[in-house]
Amino acid sequence: MSKEILTTQDLHLYYGDKEALKGINLNFDAKGITALIGPSGCGKSTYLRTLNRMNDLIPNVTITGTIKFKGQDLYAPSADTVQIRKEIGMVFQQPNPFPFSIYDNVIYGLRIAGEKDKEKLDAVVEKSLRQAAVWDEVKDHLHESALALSGGQQQRVCIARVLAVSPEIILLDEPTSALDPVSSSQIETTLLNLRHDYTVITVTHNLQQASRIADRTAFFMNGELVEVDQTKNIFMNPAEKQTEDYISGRFG
Amino acid sequence: MMNPKTQNKVAIGTLYGVAGLVVLILLALLGYILVSGLPQLSWHFLTAPAKAFLKGGGVGVQLYNSFYLLILAMLISFPIALGAAIYLYEYAKDNWVTTTIRTAIEILSSLPSVVVGLFGFLFFVVKLRLGFSILSGAFALTFFNLPLLTRSIEDSLRTIDTTQREGGLALGLSRWETVTRVILPAAVPSILTGVILSAGRVFGEAAALIYTAGQSAPALDFTDWNPFNISSPLNPMRPAETLAVHIWKINSEGIMPDAKAISSGSSAVLVLAILLFNFAARYLGKRLYKRLTSA
Structure with a gap:
């Protein structure tokens, strides 16, 4: 059996007439962290958002090609977006906790799914917040509003909220770009904790971040995937000239 | 030619002046109403029924009618407005259908209330044979209130950031779950504010009610809570003059000796x-x- 959990084949995406993704072929193995890098507007966020069908929310988007999650076509007419997003969770650029307590934020997905067992919910809250490396900071005020937390704590609560639904893949769209360096490094620690249990795919503008945390790095430019390889190869010994120019800061 | 600095000063001075004028007019108006009305207020005035020819009538029945009508109108219009606003903002695509609906709402909200009242008279009172009744009045007020309330709820939904919707959907909530479990709770404070403010407008409305809820306030028996009895306060089929209509009526045809005092008190x-x-x-x-x- 192949280890590949998510595969994309010849993926094109159009905003109206404008082609934003020009035939992406990219596969992901189960577990580990993959970083998507590239200059602004290169299509890396757009690509990320096709993986759990968040682009469905934008009018006028056309997608061709195939994305398969464990062999199932995500864009098949019978595909259930609600189920897909339970298995492929997403964390956004701006921390977006709901205006409820920390506790309620974390269990929201489960509670709406009908879970009522208080002990089980308590356990999930603790486990998720521990995995997101924010438990020690919030354990004494679980029932206070999540909006009272710092940006970095909010972002980790948002990660815990996704973990609580027990997805297999976690997509992160520039999760640290709105945060200060200290909070960013805490998020990085969190992600490193997760790489053994989850398939993590993160978009980042921060090359150092990619080199610190990612097992694999994919370089996007102008809607195309230029190169994907082990992170150290991309940074030390890239195959393509464009990658080398970008890594060394000659443009972008 | 003035230099930019003087120009700036003149502009700011003018704006202060204009704003001050608005506040002054408002204060004068409020002051006049309260100064002439407050002395009339007493427990008796607030609870006693009105008298047609004699001194010493109160506005108890009218006051009660105003609240009852307000609650009925809100019960009818709030669910409809909520549904319409959720549809328009959370579900509807931007196309000619929604544009038409929005334009219709705009037009409806700018209809003069006396036109709404006449429509209510012809349709509810005459055609549907509801007569001059609380129910006719409540329906007319619904027409008057619906567009304003829909707009205000839609605005409340608009203040909730898109990231909240994405957050809900990305957790594997359905669209409906996201709306009802994430967006609505977050919007509750702002929706509530909108509801109460529109309640204020409904409460003071007279023109839409003159021809629908009627201009008479039969005495009520506040010990009879069977809604089918004509003198029961809960009966929705009885004519019910409200406070605002009462003020209008006293000033146009009041023949009691203390008409002026009652009108001032009611206004207050x-x-x-x-x-x-x-x-x-x-x-x-x-x-x-x-x-x-x-x-």
């Missing part, structure tokens, strides 16, 4: 009630928002 009650609605809206909205959002 009306203004106080509406002020109360406004302050309650601010207070509750702020409090709820605080409770929901901060530690």
Whole structure:
């Protein structure tokens, strides 16, 4: 059996007439962290958002090609977006906790799914917040509003909220770009904790971040995937000239 | 030619002047109504029924009618407005259908209330044979209130950031779950404020009610709560003059000797009630928002 959990084949995406993704072929193995890098507007966020069908929310988007999650076509007419997003969770650029307590934020997905067992919910809250490396900071005020937390704590609560639904893949769209360096490094620690249990795919503008945390790095430019390889190869010994120019800061 | 600095000063001075004028007019108006009306107020005035020819009548029945009508109108219009606003903002695509609906709402909200009243008279009172009744009045007020309330709820939904919707959907919630379990709770304080403010407008409305809820206030028996009895306060089929209509009527055809005093007193009650609605809206909205959002 192949280890590949998510595969994309010849993926094109159009905003109206404008082609934003020009035939992406990219596969992901189960577990580990993959970083998507590239200059602004290169299509890396757009690509990320096709993986759990968040682009469905934008009018006028056309997608061709195939994305398969464990062999199932995500864009098949019978595909259930609600189920897909339970298995492929997403964390956004701006921390977006709901205006409820920390506790309620974390269990929201489960509670709406009908879970009522208080002990089980308590356990999930603790486990998720521990995995997101924010438990020690919030354990004494679980029932206070999540909006009272710092940006970095909010972002980790948002990660815990996704973990609580027990997805297999976690997509992160520039999760640290709105945060200060200290909070960013805490998020990085969190992600490193997760790489053994989850398939993590993160978009980042921060090359150092990619080199610190990612097992694999994919370089996007102008809607195309230029190169994907082990992170150290991309940074030390890239195959393509464009990658080398970008890594060394000659443009972008 | 003035230099930019003087120009700036003149502009700011003018703006202050204009703003001051608005506040002054408002204060003068409020002051006049309260100064001439407050002395008339007493427990007797607020609870006694009106008298047609004699001195010493009150506005008890009218005051009760105003509240009853307000509650009925809100019960009818709020669910419809909520549904319409959720559809328009959360579900509907931007196309000619929604544009048409929005334009219709705009037009409906700018209809003069006396036109709404006449329509209510022809349709509910005459055609549907509801007669001059609380129910006719409540329907007319619904027409008057619906567009305003829909717009205000839609605005409340608009203040909730898109990231919240994405957050809900990305957790594997359906669209409906996201709306009802994430967006609506977050929007409650602002929706509540909108509801109370529109309640203030409904409470003071006269023209839409003159031809629908009627201009007479039969005496009520406040010990009879069977809605099918004609003298029961709960009966929705009885004619019911409200406070605002009462003021209009006294001033146009009142023949009781203390008409002027009653009109002043009623105006003061009306203004106080509406002020109360406004302050309650601010207070509750702020409090709820605080409770929901901060530690």
